[in-house]
Amino acid sequence: MAKKQAWVHSSHPRSPSYLFFSVVALSFLSLIALLIYKMDNFASQTKTIVGHNLEPTPWHIFPRKNFTEESRHTRDYKIIQCSYLTCRYAASDGGAQPSEEKRRGLATPRSPPKCPNFFKFIYRDLEPWFKTRISLDRITQAKEHASFRIVIVQGKLFVDLYYACVQSRLMFTLWGILQLLKKYGGMVPDVDIMFDCMDKPSIDRNRIENGSLPLPLFRYCTTEAHLDIPFPDWSFWGWSEVNIQPWDEQFKGIKRGSQAQTWAKKISRAYWKGNPDVESPIRLDLMQCNDSNLWGTEIIRQNWTEEAKAGYEHSKLSNQCNHRYKIYAEGYAWSVSLKYILSCASLPLLISPQYEDFFSRGLVPKLNYWPVSSTNLCRSIKFAVDWGNANPSQAEAIGKRAQQLMESISMDRVYDYMFHLISQYAKLQDFKPVPPSSAQQVCEESLLCFADERQKELLKKSAVTAVSPTPPCTLIRRPNPKFFTIWAEQKQKIIDNVKEMENRTNAAR
Template sequence: MRISPRTTARSPSYILPSVIGLCCLSLLFMLYKVNDFATQTRTVAGHNLEPTPWHLFKPKTFNHDALPSRAYKLLQCSYLACRYRNQGNDTEEEEEHRRSATSVAKAPKCPEFFRWIHQDLEPWAKTKISKAHVEEAKRYAAFRVVISQGKLYVDLYYACVQSRAMFTIWGLLQMLKRYPGRVPDVDFMFDCMDKPSIKKTEHVAKPLPLLRYCTNDDHFDIPFPDWSFWGWPETNIEPWTEEFQAIKLGGQETTWRKKELLAYWKGNPDVGSHVREELLNCNDSKTYRAQIMRQDWDEEAKAGFKQSELSKQCNHRYKIYAEGYAWSVSLKYILSCGSLALVITPEYEDFFSRGLFPKVNYWPISPNAICPSIKSAVDWGHGHLAEAQAIGRRGQQYMENLNMDRVYDYMFHLITKYSKLQDFKPVPPRNAMEVCADSVLCLADDSKQREYLEKTRENSVPATPCTLQPPDSNLIKKWKKEKKDVFQTVEDMNLVNEIPGPLP
């Protein structure tokens, strides 16, 4: 009898390919979910955010990394970069900072213009700031900031033009490092675009608290130091400490008597500014004593910013300041030259400009007759050399005194006073994300951004903020009246009659 050979059981031939296919599908699904999650992740660099609808600008573009690489970067920067910092309690180093902060030398008095902090927050002195107040201000904000137990959380709503949001938030992080354990818990909305939006005529019954870079008498918006104090990489403008020193040195390269006897302005007139458009008509060295230069930032970037270095624009005795779409960061750079700043009377003010006084730190130019007013100012300066030079020096000295110590002090006192008006305990919103120095650096998408961020990283030595003066509304009323009187005097002056003759 023939015995059949034993047959060995064999797996079906389709199982292995099926397993491999299933693994591939699972991997693809996982990658899809990771990428889908990443595309919903909003960052301070502007990822997955639309421009503010109240001030539109060209949407941001980012490096075209491969899909998995881009997703990994967003997740790494947003969710993992701050992880180790959060494990356990504060480090021994941070505890030492807090202990030693009280032993720092006695703090100086804050500059007088710090008194405006009380004035800006006065609308909420009686009503206080409720959580509902903050929530309602969201419709005017680009992002929300919550500081809780020394950590910074940000809830992002819209992208800000260029790197404004990134550098503003970086400044807040450096303030926390500078004053460890001293910054109170706080919750506020912030808009990073130009024009104030909380009109007093529309919100007088219930003012909404909103921080931004500028304000005026018609709005409740609360001014805060602008991003460019930490650098403006898109225009090749260094952080404030380095830029001021470079401009000051540039102003000293030519003596006062050898500086060009013209009023000089260089900038972008195509920003929806009536003042700048009118200023173009003043470009006549004989009739109006002015040299007006159009700046094209796109072309400047292509040329390596060789023609836009601010330190090389201090060769004229007179430099003109003209607002842009609203206020302009250029004011501090113009004053830094030491030339006589001719300020076309502005509609908006930032946090420090309210401490400047006409005919003390600058010469006012009438917005109603810009070209003739510039001519009159130059003619006056030509006939009053010592006085014009002294005003220019005082403007420069004002900006030199506004160092980063004072910038951080202003931020600290504003946030501290604001927090005392809150009638609720700040808690990070569900969608808010913690931000730390490592996460911001991780998101910086070019070398210039990272360079400026690293330059402005605060060291580990704690500081004591300057001493804030008490509120004095009468003093502020006095300042405003003095300015108004000078504006009117200059408006009415017939300076031409005081001049010995036309410029040579």
């Protein structure tokens, strides 16, 4: 009997119990849950170029971006992959780089052209820092006005994010800088830039007069009363939200559209189409001028929501050059529409612009645009239309010169402006730029990783395909500071002369 019991007992040899496997499985699942929690927590603290975990700028409120169409885990994976892993992989997978000689454009006999005359304004924009220079402390203080910080070190781009930018402005702005680094590889200096992607300038020029050192801040526009440093806006590389193509392609389409009819066959009215509901008093006043018989105008309210539903068929810029006169009215601040209006070869009617972007310094009244007064706006537009219809050859010539100005501002010149502005700015910094610990590296692959299909299409269209065979255009030497005062006085004198002509005509009626 004892032997039988022993045999029965020995039929269950000692081995790990089911409890052990359960503990292991539970531990494994707990580890996975912990990793998911950690990843979710890490992703929820990561700020991205498309606006994850970023609040809108407090100085220009707009609706917070909504990312609910993605599941939480999909979003977390995308944030970590695009923000931290993509550029590392891309950097290790890069091909052979061109030689330093080739990068600097010295392997070709072609010499660069001279930069356009308005490039001189780079010196005026940076003039406040010529004596004081720019310290790291001043850069840091500018953060209170900035949406993000750009640091370029050894040709690599790093971005420190503070606030979200409306729509896709940040993505396309960074894309443009990446294309600059590719186009002029090895030439762009190390630099540290605070940038605000919203519209209205904020650095008051009076700070200098009051003895305060100015804060350096880049944005898309400035005014005479501000020190913000204008930089080419995002729409040069495309604008996915309103179906605008990259600049070179868009300009060619507009120019073709402008040639569809001769000047004599164009509609002899002043045309404007846009959105007046952007806190723009000028645009609201302009809506009151919509009377073709009384004022010689055709004013159309743009509904972007309906246009998006219709596939933007009624908003093609190439189809909006059928009028002899095109009106430019500033929006909340400046408007990207200026370059498209100037490209039509119609006589541009600019309503007392307050804001300047980088290329609008090349505008001269009666040479490549006609100044319209915001006072008695409708009458001022009518006077311009009547003058143009009475002087068709002169009006046509002004319109053609406006188009020629925009044709001269190819993407090559846009990149040249970016290069010279950044280079001159970098010379003024008295410290060695170092990316802050919170900054992320950004590369083409990481931008494309975050981009939706429409954005990818535009980004790839606007990509620089090769290192430039020539250096940037040759920057004109720094002019005498009086040059800018004289320039402004001469422009104002022409505007005053036009106003006098207008007043005499109205008095005689």
